[in-house]
Amino acid sequence: MNPALAxxxxxxxxxxxxxxxxxxxxxxxxxxxxxxAVRDWLMGHPAGDxxxxxxxxxxxxARGLMEAxxxxxxxxxxxxxxxxxxVGHHTDFTTSRSETYPRPAMLPVVTPAxxxxxxxxxxxxxxxxxxxxxxxxxxxxxxxxxxxSRKEIRALHARSFTDDPTRILRAARYAARFGFSVESATRExxxxxxxxxxxxxxxxxxxxxxxxxxxxxxxxxxxxxxEWDVFRAFGISVPxxxxxxxxxxxxxxxxxxxxxxxxNLTRAELIHxxxxxxxxxxxxxxxxxxxxxxxxxxxxxxxxxxSLGVLSTLSATLFDGKPSRQSDILRPFxxxxxxxxxxxxxxxxxxxxxxxxxxAWRGMQPVTTGDDLKARxxxxxxxxxxxxxxxxxxxLDGEVTSADEERALLERLLSQ
Ligand code: CTP
Numbered sequence: 580m581n582p583a584l585a586x587x588x589x590x591x592x593x594x595x596x597x598x599x600x601x602x603x604x605x606x607x608x609x610x611x612x613x614x615x616a617v618r619d620w621l622m623g624h625p626a627g628d629x630x631x632x633x634x635x636x637x638x639x640x641a642r643g644l645m646e647a648x649x650x651x652x653x654x655x656x657x658x659x660x661x662x663x664x665x666v667g668h669h670t671d672f673t674t675s676r677s678e679t680y681p682r683p684a685m686l687p688v689v690t691p692a693x694x695x696x697x698x699x700x701x702x703x704x705x706x707x708x709x710x711x712x713x714x715x716x717x718x719x720x721x722x723x724x725x726x727x728s729r730k731e732i733r734a735l736h737a738r739s740f741t742d743d744p745t746r747i748l749r750a751a752r753y754a755a756r757f758g759f760s761v762e763s764a765t766r767e768x769x770x771x772x773x774x775x776x777x778x779x780x781x782x783x784x785x786x787x788x789x790x791x792x793x794x795x796x797x798x799x800x801x802x803x804x805x806e807w808d809v810f811r812a813f814g815i816s817v818p819x820x821x822x823x824x825x826x827x828x829x830x831x832x833x834x835x836x837x838x839x840x841x842x843n844l845t846r847a848e849l850i851h852x853x854x855x856x857x858x859x860x861x862x863x864x865x866x867x868x869x870x871x872x873x874x875x876x877x878x879x880x881x882x883x884x885x886s887l888g889v890l891s892t893l894s895a896t897l898f899d900g901k902p903s904r905q906s907d908i909l910r911p912f913x914x915x916x917x918x919x920x921x922x923x924x925x926x927x928x929x930x931x932x933x934x935x936x937x938x939a940w941r942g943m944q945p946v947t948t949g950d951d952l953k954a955r956x957x958x959x960x961x962x963x964x965x966x967x968x969x970x971x972x973x974x975l976d977g978e979v980t981s982a983d984e985e986r987a988l989l990e991r992l993l994s995q
Contacts, residue, residue: 684778740772748787755799792854856919895926903972945970
């Protein structure tokens, strides 16, 4: 294996690579490492997932590997692709293919084709290089290496963004992620693709915007998309560049101070939900509604994003009063909604209240229980809730600070 490539791969990835190479030799099949892993290796970055293109049926090839080495294969019949899970790694196989787009923004029809055509169907020159496993030769027909050294994102042909407008979002993501600029013809072609963005399904837009939320500085990509009029093309506004910068700064600076353990989302889901919050917070009802109509979310995330409409417009003066009153206002909102408010609201008192509500107020319970009230002879009914709420509020407002003080307060309340 090429020593620089070996350095970019983990021990398990090298094991996967060597197994594939040996199996390809045994079957006398042309196999190529393609896409991001080649680009990452040439940039001296650790490689992400490995993608291979084979000049035979990819599903058949992956199943053969599974028979030889074990693991599990998931096949995707429509595009004749397969994923092989082995030694803890997901490795993707595609059949070397050309693509035709029946209509702009639709998914392509694929036909098996030699590697040259397969590379030409790809988005950018830096993603259109392949390493032939048999002899370690780099196939770079579109000067991807030149673009890596010029630090440029360059599409391969004028129809690239009309065929697949998600590539507009990808261009911004790669430019932001690597600090590259977008080559001038590519920039012009992006302009031609804008009209087709609204033909994309919400699922596809969501997928690519969430990939953006996952890079270290998403605001760079979002600001580029804003400059390119991408959001205008969707008919939706987003915050100004300055606000986007401030919001993603806030995420990087503060997120770890918030206990997220009891928010029922994975880390990636949380990062995505907060990214949507950064786009939607304080945006105004109309634009927020448009985002929510376009992008499909799980019920939990959707509910939190919808509730931002109320949270962002609550007057800051409501959060100058007693903690018990503030907690009453914030209690109906989910932890995710409070977290987004805490990250992005302008009012320091509202932010502090959102933090306290989640970390302290919500969990506060008086020492007295319903059973205690019953033992004291109070007749069960709505009065129980009122009494317990009064005791809880007294704790929140610092009016009682010990079990004895709470008992004394309960005596007073019962005597009334
Ligand atoms: N691709 C494309 N057009 C798209 C999506 C993907 O041409 N809309 C091609 C690119 O050649 C890309 C490859 O498919 O390199 C695999 O796509 P993906 O897995 O999204 O990217 P990676 O190459 O793995 O790069 P990364 O995940 O690091 O962005």
